[in-house]
Amino acid sequence: MHCQKYHGHSSNEVMKKKYEDKFLKLLSEHKRDFSYDVLMAYSGGKDSTYTLDLFVNRYNLRVLALTFDNNFISEKSFENIRKVADTLGIDYMIVGPGPKVLKKIFSTAAEEELYSVKTLERASTICTSCIGLVKAIVLRTAIEKDIPFVGFGWSPGQAPVQASVMKTNAALMKTTQKAIYDPLHEIAGDWINPYFVTDEQFSRPEKFPWNIHPLAFLDYNEKKIIARNNEIGWEKPDDTDPNSTNCLLNAYANYVHRDKYGFHPYVWEIANMVRGGSMSREEGLAKIEPPENQELVNHAKQRLQSEGSR
Numbered sequence: 001m002h003c004q005k006y007h008g009h010s011s012n013e014v015m016k017k018k019y020e021d022k023f024l025k026l027l028s029e030h031k032r033d034f035s036y037d038v039l040m041a042y043s044g045g046k047d048s049t050y051t052l053d054l055f056v057n058r059y060n061l062r063v064l065a066l067t068f069d070n071n072f073i074s075e076k077s078f079e080n081i082r083k084v085a086d087t088l089g090i091d092y093m094i095v096g097p098g099p100k101v102l103k104k105i106f107s108t109a110a111e112e113e114l115y116s117v118k119t120l121e122r123a124s125t126i127c128t129s130c131i132g133l134v135k136a137i138v139l140r141t142a143i144e145k146d147i148p149f150v151g152f153g154w155s156p157g158q159a160p161v162q163a164s165v166m167k168t169n170a171a172l173m174k175t176t177q178k179a180i181y182d183p184l185h186e187i188a189g190d191w192i193n194p195y196f197v198t199d200e201q202f203s204r205p206e207k208f209p210w211n212i213h214p215l216a217f218l219d220y221n222e223k224k225i226i227a228r229n230n231e232i233g234w235e236k237p238d239d240t241d242p243n244s245t246n247c248l249l250n251a252y253a254n255y256v257h258r259d260k261y262g263f264h265p266y267v268w269e270i271a272n273m274v275r276g277g278s279m280s281r282e283e284g285l286a287k288i289e290p291p292e293n294q295e296l297v298n299h300a301k302q303r304l305q306s307e308g309s310r
Contacts, residue, residue, distance in 0.1 A: 012276065015161050019217040022165045026210060027059065030148040037061040038149040038212070039142045041068075041134055042092065044077035045246035047215060048153030049084055049234050050225045054214050055151055056088045063151075065092035066141060068134045070106075071099040072249035072300065076237035080246075083233035095137055097195075101188050105129055106249065107304050110256045114183040124265040126253035132180035137195045139168065142209045154213040156220050157273035164216035170205035173197070220278040241296055242287045252300035255292040264288040 031037055038055055042048050042065035055061045067073075067081055085092045108114070109125040119128055142150050150168070152159075177196060184192050201207065226236065241251035243266050257265040267288050273279040 012161065016217040019161055019164045020214075023059075023212060023214070023217070026149075026165065027061075030210075032062070032148065035062075036064040036091075036145065036147045038063050038151045039138060039145070039147045039209070040065045040151040041138045041153070042066060042081065043068075043134075043153070043246045044073060044081040044084075045153070045244065046222075046225055046229055046234070046236070047155055049080065049229045049232075051151055051153035051214055052084065052090070053088065053228065053232055054218070056090060058214075061149075063088075063090045064145070064147065065090055066138055067092065067094045068130075068137060069094050069096040070130050070133075070247070070249065071097075071102045072247055072303070074237040074239055074246055074248055076235065076239065077246040080234045080237075084229075087232045095195075097133075098191070101191050103304050105184060105187050108187050110252070110304070115179065120257075120261060120265075122265070122268045124253040124257035126249065126256065127265065129180075129184060130249075132184070133192070133195055136177060136180070136197065139173070139209070140195070140197050140201065143197065143201050143204075143207050146207070148209055149212050150209045152211065152213045154215060155269060155273060156216050156276050156278045157269035157271070159213055159216060160272075161216040163211075164213050166211050168208040168211055170202050170208050173208070174202050220273075222279070222283075239296070241293060242290070248296070248303075249300045251292045251296035252304075255297045258292070 027037075038061050040048070040052050040055060040063050042052055044067060052063065052065060055063050065081075065085060081092065081094075106126050106129065109129045112125070113120075114125055115128055123131070138150055141147075174197075181192070181196055236245055240247060241254065243254065244250035254265055257263075270279065270284040270288055274281050274284045
């Protein structure tokens with residue numbers, strides 16, 4: 001079905017230019033002289049690092065980077081975050097929730113189906129729980145700091161170009177947030193409340209930012225991305241799985257998902273990238289066909305079962 005909907009590379013290039021032009025027009029209308037232009041959801045991985053560099057050096061924006069510490073970020077990634085922030089001259093903040101509560105959330109997500117069947121086609125339950133918290137705290141922070149744009153390093157396979165420049169719809173976001181908030185609140189209680197947008201904030205939709213993910217409307221080449229990242233101080237971690245360059249939990253999340261449902265949770269994203277020409281079929285298969293590194297799986301599982309943090 002997805003292949004039948006695909007219209008080819010040439011029409012996609014026209015669409016890309018359309019959305020970058022749209023972003024540039026918005027910048028001329030909303031760029032700030034007194035505050036941050038964009039709040040970047042910065043994981044420390046390759047795609048978010050490259051996106052951060054684009055905001056600073058291609059679009060000349062003042063950026064605040066926000067890193068959500070899920071207690072499983074590679075130490076190398078923390079080092080990368082500090083180096084890149086220093087090189088680019090940006091401000092950054094790290095939000096560090098309590099490891100015991102995160103352990104409870106991720107352990108439950110490994111055992112139970114918390115979200116819709118449709119969600120499971122695109123990501124594991126563990127990753128959906130984590131990124132749900134990321135999106136919520138990033139949106140709330142942007143609203144509180146009156147930042148007009150929120151940036152994400154989504155690959156072209158994660159979100160289509162049509163969604164690359166989009167104003168956050170408060171009413172829709174309230175429904176979307178509830179689908180994440182309710183199961184997480186059932187697990188962790190009121191601890192999660194400071195990470196989510198409040199009813200009072202939802203009542204002021206004019207304060208909601210634009211969502212921007214430039215990798216959907218710019219050329220995406222993984223080798224070139226890594227080469228550019230190296231120039232600004234980023235180095236690829238050697239302790240993560242093939243589908244992550246920052247998270248030590250990802251291998252376990254993929255392992256659990258594949259064991260439960262019989263398919264790799266990245267297959268949807270990888271297939272989109274292959275169809276769109278951002279990745280060869282061979283490169284895609286290399287990311288989803290091999291079994292997870294058992295050492296990485298066991299390490300994450302043991303940390304979830306331990307009482308301490310990292």
